[in-house]
Amino acid sequence: MLHARELKFADAAALTVALADDITHCLRAAIASRGTASLVVSGGRTPVALFNRLATAVLDWRQVTVVLADERWVDGAAATSNERLVRDELLREQAAVARLVGLKSAVASAAAGAPLASQRIAQVARPFDCVLLGMGDDGHTASLFPASPLLEQALDGTQAPACVAMQAPVAPFERLSLNLAALLDARRIVLHIQGATKWTVYETAQGTGATSEMPIRAVLRQSRVPVEVYWSP
Secondary structure: OOOOEEEEOOOHHHHHHHHHHHHHHHHHHHHHHHOOEEEEEOOOOOOHHHHHHHOOOOOOHHHEEEEEOEEEOOOOOOOOOHHHHHHHHOOOHHHHHOEEEOOOOOOOOHHHHHHHHHHHHHOOOOOEOEEEEOOOOOOOEOOEOOOOOOHHHHOOOOOOOOEEEEEOOOOOOEEEEEOHHHHOOEOOEEEEEEOHHHHHHHHHHOOOOOOOOOOHHHHHOOOOOOEEEEEEO
């Protein structure tokens, strides 16, 4: 098992600057080496300031593909859509020319949409250059929620990289999420968390217990991809 590299910052502003610079350097290096770069991102409130700063980064965004780690099964224009969040907060200014791979389609359900979304992500060169993840107070990451009906399948590392239909325990939306195999098909993973509560959750996830209870454990316990934890109060 690889041990996560932990980087702590005095405040959210300092974290945002450091992480944006780090991701920018990663994308630049990928473009210089392979001609293209890929960045997997999650939604939520935590990465908004980071997205805003990345949007101003000077690099060849035309060669960057941004992939959603997960999505609510809502219209792409809805306020709760991760695709809308990324378009509004990241794909503007310098980053407006980047390509976005969304997961939502016009079919009726997340379960029906999962194969289509899997086909979309299969077209992106892998390993992904950087996977940026968050973590909920229940230990979920992307939309891999404890007690979701398909969680065992989603966390099965022998499965092919794909999207799976998931159900949040409290939010009313169906969801799609990259499965563990897709999240780990990466050169590096960054876990971006803020606040004392999230640090406590992270420490708990580092302890003993089932991955089904705290799915982030499946990322932290693997030995395939380096994981860096960026945290601030």
